[in-house]
Amino acid sequence: MVRCIRVPKAAGEKVRRALIDAGELDPGHCIRVDGDSLLIPTTGDGMGYPVEDDELKAQTHAPTDYREIAEVPAALKDELPSSFDTVGDIAILKLEEPLLPYRHAVGTALLRVLPNLRAVFLDGGVKGEFRIRDLEKIAGEGTSETVHRETGTRMLTDPSVVYFNSRLANERARVAGLVCPGEVIIDMFAGVAPFGTVICKHAAPKVVYSIDLNPACERFMRENMRLNHIDNLVPITGDAVQAVRDLPSADRIIMNLPQIADRFLATALSKLKPTGTIHMHKILECTELPVFEQQLKKQMATAGYEIRIVQVTELKSYSPTMSVYVFDIQSEPLTASVSV
Ligand SMILES: C[S@@+](CC[C@H](N)C(=O)[O-])C[C@H]1O[C@@H](n2cnc3c(N)ncnc32)[C@H](O)[C@@H]1O
Structure with missing residues (x-):
């Protein structure tokens, strides 16, 4: 059984967005229509809507673009970067200022769509004469030391x-x-x-x-x-x-x-x-x-x-x-x- 909230259909999209913003949408299960209501899977306490258990189907669509599943406010979706660097099993990406409070959600979404990644780092830029990067880990495990494969090496x-x-x-x-x-x-x-x-x-x-x-x-x-x-x-x-x-x-x-x-x-x-x-x-x-x-x-x-x-x-x-x-x-x- 899956924890979900019962929401009137008319409020469905608004509530789904609010759950994403709060990091409380359970992306592993599908929303189900039940009469005039939607049953929305959640990890939170319901946002004032009745909480119940239901046999919601597991989400089978495997997204390939992390932007589809990144739990950031809708208004910021367009600011999610379309490209980022990978070095070995880590990803390094830059984020615009408004997305910084959601950096962990962005990193987590990248790890979900790219299973070969071990960790995601926020790029604070290259500094000094050694040209090294200011990196902050935003998702995953381990350090930024990695083995990169390139042209047979x-x-x-x-x-x-x-x-x-x-x-x-x-x-x-x-x-x-x-x-x-x-x-x-x-x-x-x-x-x-x-x-x-x-x-x-x-x-x-x-x-x-x-x-x-x-x-x-x-x-x-x-x-x-x-x-x-x-x-x-x-x-x-x-x-x-x-x-x-x-x-x-x-x-x-x-x-x-x-x-x-x-x-x-x-x-x-x-x-x-x-x-x-x-x-x-x-x-x-x-x-x-x-x-x-x-x-x-x-x-x-x-x-x-x-x-x-x-x-x-x-x-x-x-x-x-x-x-x-x-x-x-x-x-x-x-x-x-x-x-x-
Ligand atoms: C842009 S990086 C290039 C590194 C490498 N060629 C690559 O493709 O990954 C420039 C490198 O030059 C080094 N460097 C800066 N000034 C130097 C100097 N005066 N003599 C030797 N190395 C220097 C930095 O520490 C840095 O590793």
Whole structure:
């Protein structure tokens, strides 16, 4: 038998909504029509309507969109996010201010429709030079440490301790596809080494030096080497500018620090073999692209490098008018001016 309240049909929708707002609707059972009344399954004390037991049918429709079952006020339904990130078995989502009091209901709804999820975290944004996320658990169990699967690899990460972006899977696979056997690669801003892990797993580089300033990254890098049976990745904790000084010249350099990577380009060029390629990430206004390219070439010429931008790819949008781009850059010997 199922606990329910008897409500006049005319008041049915209003009461159903009030039960949702109060978190007292039992979503596991169907509402039944009985003459002029509705029997609405509830977990509460009835909201002033008579409470009784009835053989209400179990809800068999399995919703696939968490927004269908999220117990939030009707007026806020449209503000529920239509997308969110998943990393391993956790989901990370942003909520608008009015939905914050209902964050646990939102998290619970996500767990109900996505049984592979273990926990849901509210995203408070990325902060500081380590680019780590401010996360609050709103449903589920355990911490935000998780194993993420990507392109045939498994990567331990924890977005509250180290930077991780599951949306760069295509870019990591693209770069891995460009790597020739025996390449020396430097990843200047490596995080938990997702680029290095995918490259070592799917290409045959001689070595990938994976540098990160955040001391927490090294444990994850080493664990990812173990998880993926990799022995040609070298984790380095420290500042990229200092660390590259002691490294050999590279065939390929990855620069995923999209706010300010261009400030490190001259350092990267100083370590690039003549035939090498740099993959530099950069956030830009879409309209700024041509000006940025010209300025970058000028700045590098002043630093003593002639560069060729061989390809620009938009990786993801960053705001309504800005995107993250990756610039594939090669260096050319400076053409000496000849005076006659
Ligand atoms: C946007 S994240 C990229 C992480 C990784 N490439 C990925 O795809 O997940 C940038 C990383 O650069 C690191 N970082 C910031 N400044 C640095 C510096 N001067 N030298 C080395 N690493 C730095 C941060 O700790 C962060 O992990």
